[in-house]
Amino acid sequence: MSLFLSVTGRLLEGFGLTCWIFLITLVCSIPLGLIITFGSMSKFKPLRWLMRTFVWIIRGTPLLLQVIIVFYGPGLMFGMNGVGRMPAVLVAFIINYSAYFSEIFRGGIESIPKGQYEAGQVLGMTKRQIFFKVVLLQVVKRIVTPMGNEIITLVKDTSLARIIAVKEIIMVAQEYISAKALIWPLFYSGAFYLVFCGVLTILLNFAERKLSYFKV
Amino acid sequence: MKMLEVKNLKKSFGAVDVLRGVDFSLEKGEVLAIIGPSGGGKTTLLRCLNFLETPDEGEIWVGGQKIFDAAEHSDLSEAEIRANRLRFGLVFQQFNLFPQYTAKQNITLAMQLQAKERPDYKADRRVILEEIDQQANALLSRVGLLEKADNYPHMLSGGQQQRVAIARALALDPELTGEVLKVIRGLKSSDSTMIVVTHEIQFARHVADKVMFIDEGVIAEYGPSAEVIENPKNERTRAFLNKFEK
Known part of the structure; x- marks a missing residue:
């Protein structure tokens, strides 16, 4: 029993780190993703090209590799002092997720009928007003479901942080295998993810219900 | 002329x-x-x-x-x-109402945004918004949809949506309402x-x-x-x- 409690405590510590990676990545990559969206939809071709190439590279390579590159890259290439482990994880995650988010946003924005923009135009609204007062909420409604998918994937992707020895929950659990030949803590760690994703699902459903008062 | x-x-x-x-x-x-x-x-x-x-x-x-x-x-x-x-x-063929706004909000949105550019907006905010609300009510009752003021577009029939779209197009020049309605009803x-x-x-x-x-x-x-x-x-x-x- 005391072993179970001490495993639970250690796993909770790791899970705290998991939650931090999740939260900071989510909060930072949404605005960054929106900026990338505007870039990839820009009428200025070089910018659009740059952003779409960026998205291609980020989506075209494993996140695992990106974490390693951010962590070791600066030191190997420029002889700089490496960044800390946690900052490296966060930078890689934020860049990676903002690329994915930006494509979801782009799809959402492009799915809004042209007539909505035109209706705003003939009513004398500015581009800004049309975006914020007419288009944005419709986009939000359209992307809640795909965003939910991505956010739930992010919860589990945090486990990749262990590749550079950031002690998130899976890494803590794995240490029980090598140090004490116990495998059940690893299975047990799954329950933490499950509960967390359950809570997120409830929140996402709530958001969907909140937006169900209109149809797009 | x-x-x-x-x-x-x-x-x-x-x-x-x-x-x-x-x-x-x-x-x-x-x-x-x-x-x-x-x-x-x-x-x-x-x-x-x-x-x-x-x-x-x-x-x-x-x-x-x-x-x-x-x-x-x-x-x-x-x-x-x-x-x-x-x-x-302009009233569009597809009406293009804003789905997240009620019939009345569809009408008031552009009026409110324009009112914000008025120099006296800050001081007389309440009065101005009240006026806009009254105008929207008047427009809605003229197109016969006052009781649908708080309905969202998807709750309205095609014909009702069209009338909201007409009211919205007229919101910026409310004096014309009667005339346009005559045309819509087929009167000279x-x-x-x-x-x-x-x-x-x-x-x-x-x-x-x-x-x-x-x-x-x-x-x-x-x-x-x-x-x-x-x-x-x-x-x-x-x-x-x-x-x-x-």
Whole structure:
């Protein structure tokens, strides 16, 4: 029993780190993703090209590799002092997720009928007003479901942080295998993810219900 | 007095010439019905008048004032284009109501945004918003939808949505409401100048003062509605009208 409690405590510590990676990545990559969206939809071709190439590279390579590159890259290439482990994880995650988010946003924005923009135009609204007062909420409604998918994937992707020895929950659990030949803590760690994703699902459903008062 | 004058309006999309030189004018208070086969340029003409498309060539005059000249268009700022747009109201074929706003909010949104630009907005905010609300109520009751004020577009029938769209287009010039409604109901009106794109020939016959037949980007026939519909001179107009009568 005391072993179970001490495993639970250690796993909770790791899970705290998991939650931090999740939260900071989510909060930072949404605005960054929106900026990338505007870039990839820009009428200025070089910018659009740059952003779409960026998205291609980020989506075209494993996140695992990106974490390693951010962590070791600066030191190997420029002889700089490496960044800390946690900052490296966060930078890689934020860049990676903002690329994915930006494509979801782009799809959402492009799915809004042209007539909505035109209706705003003939009513004398500015581009800004049309975006914020007419288009944005419709986009939000359209992307809640795909965003939910991505956010739930992010919860589990945090486990990749262990590749550079950031002690998130899976890494803590794995240490029980090598140090004490116990495998059940690893299975047990799954329950933490499950509960967390359950809570997120409830929140996402709530958001969907909140937006169900209109149809797009 | 000439309310609207369109001179040599041309518009092409890539290699397709949609409008190939359209000239006409409307007196104040006249109602014009535009008829013609699909793809002939009816909608593009309306869109040009609302600056949703930028004409390649030509001029647009409203009330004796030149508001658009393709030759000088690049000089217009976005604010000037916005100001010009407000000289026209437009009801879209698909209505294009804003789905996340109620019927009333659809009407008040543009009014509220414009009120914010008024210098006295901060001081008199409450009074101004109350006025806007009253105006919206008045518009809604005139289109017979006051009891649907708090309904969202998806809860309204097609006809009701259309009436909200009309009220919304009129919100920026509420004096016109009665006149437009007469037209929509098929009654003659006298004061407001209107252009209706329609496929209902009888509607055009009864409501419009003038009928314009547009085909392949040019005005094939233009004149008093009775004359154009009952005694078309152009062969294509005749063929088009015959098809509709059968």
